[in-house]
Amino acid sequence: MTITDSIELSILMPCLNEAETLAICIDKAQGYLRRSGIIGEVLIADNGSTDGSQQIAEDHGARVVDVAEKGYGSALIGGIESARGAYVIMGDADDSYDFSELDGFVERLRAGDELVMGNRFRGGIEPGAMPPLHKYLGNPVLSWIGRSLFRSPIKDFHCGLRGFNRQSMLALHLQTSGMEFASEMVVKSTLGGSRVSEVPTTLKKDGRSRPPHLRSWRDGWRHLRFLLIFSPRWLFLIPGISAFLIGLVGTVLLGFGPVVVGEVGFTYSSQIYLAALAVVGYQAFLFALLTKIYAQHEGFRIPRSRNFERLEKRISLESGAIVGVVLFLIGLGIAVSQLIGWAAGGYGELEAGATVRVAIPSALLMMLGSQTVMGGLFLGVLSVGLKRR
Missing domain, CATH: 3.90.550.10 (Spore Coat Polysaccharide Biosynthesis Protein SpsA; Chain A)
Known part of the structure; x- marks a missing residue:
């Protein structure tokens, strides 16, 4: 003994x-x-x-x-x-x-x-x-x-x-x-x-x-x-999803025209801030997601859920790249259509409000697509590190 x-x-x-x-x-x-x-x-x-x-x-x-x-x-x-x-x-x-x-x-x-x-x-x-x-x-x-x-x-x-x-x-x-x-x-x-x-x-x-x-x-x-x-769910995930949904829904609604609530009117200036909120919220969501994947791959003993395990199986560098590229191309397509319409009018003066209301969702989709691609690439980096060990 x-x-x-x-x-x-x-x-x-x-x-x-x-x-x-x-x-x-x-x-x-x-x-x-x-x-x-x-x-x-x-x-x-x-x-x-x-x-x-x-x-x-x-x-x-x-x-x-x-x-x-x-x-x-x-x-x-x-x-x-x-x-x-x-x-x-x-x-x-x-x-x-x-x-x-x-x-x-x-x-x-x-x-x-x-x-x-x-x-x-x-x-x-x-x-x-x-x-x-x-x-x-x-x-x-x-x-x-x-x-x-x-x-x-x-x-x-x-x-x-x-x-x-x-x-x-x-x-x-x-x-x-x-x-x-x-x-x-x-x-x-x-x-x-x-x-x-x-x-x-x-x-x-x-x-x-x-x-x-x-x-x-x-x-x-x-x-x-x-x-x-140590609790990314409450620090990043839930606030991030909430901010993303509020920003995304608000940006889309204002894309169809001004919104008036009582005596308060919201137009494309509000749309810009809502789009920024959506970007920040999406980044927080990605950070929480990647943090949890990293923690579980590294062996931290944290609670697992069936929903997260199903989501994790579907997330990869390739799936992130595909989704991100699709979002980016949709946004780019909107921007190109605006450019074509402008050219058809002889590159004349544009109506600022209507142009900005369409340009903001276009830029938002391109930013979200880029973030998704980079998130997938980061997940790929983690996978390469695990294979080396």
Whole structure:
């Protein structure tokens, strides 16, 4: 039996200059292991401390692994890779979480859950432990967005105390280096179909005299950015389709003449903006589509749907080129017919409104056709790369 096989639990703490509170956190974790009879280790993922935290950790019986790449996520990724336990429970080394009370996490992990999150709103938040901005705005809003976008059952996305099956977590190939790592872990576990649960967790005021590493607005934005970018359906696909349809329908309607709604009239000036909206919306739609195809081809564990799989089978460099060329030729044909009509009239003066109303749909079709061809070419580039591997 190897060392890794004999250790059931690694209690992991990321550390950057936590000399004030590190010892008490390690002692609580060591006490829990002794009291519960669990064969385990306390692991400190040090991210470049200069206050002697490494020596404190070793003096109190913890194992220290140095992680050179800076960042909360980087420290934890390095710690997870170095952990020897089948399960890992991670938590901040600032004494805000109680490492002597981990039974709920171990129970759920032993029952087969692959990610067990602490929930501070169920367990209790002591006065002064969480800034009002985080308690009433940041955490609830970001957690709600995460639940809405990814259908996650987790109600506290950013609790720092959480446990997981080490092999399951390594299989997710976590990448983010900053505070958004907390969201990445939950999102990828949910999308990957992992068994996810929550247990009540108490949060108390940390024991440090210095300000926390967390920066509210900067790190909040990084969490939000990650959630949005990892959900192209809501960031690009749905807005893109909506913009494209509104722009396309409006451009076509105004091609037959001005439209009056109440006291407001829409003419070819509005048609120009609607055509631009259609182009932008179509580009967003293509980006979402190609992003999802790329993600699935690269092995990202994201939900698949029958509709998308049917669409994916029909999309190729050739089909994109054919559709794109047809759209472009239709637009070009309209432009040529205008030119012929102008020539037949002796290249005389044109009626601006009528000419522009026809020229805008023509230009729109040529732009959409060009975008479609280039999207097909990009898909072809992806396919060539996959064949090389």
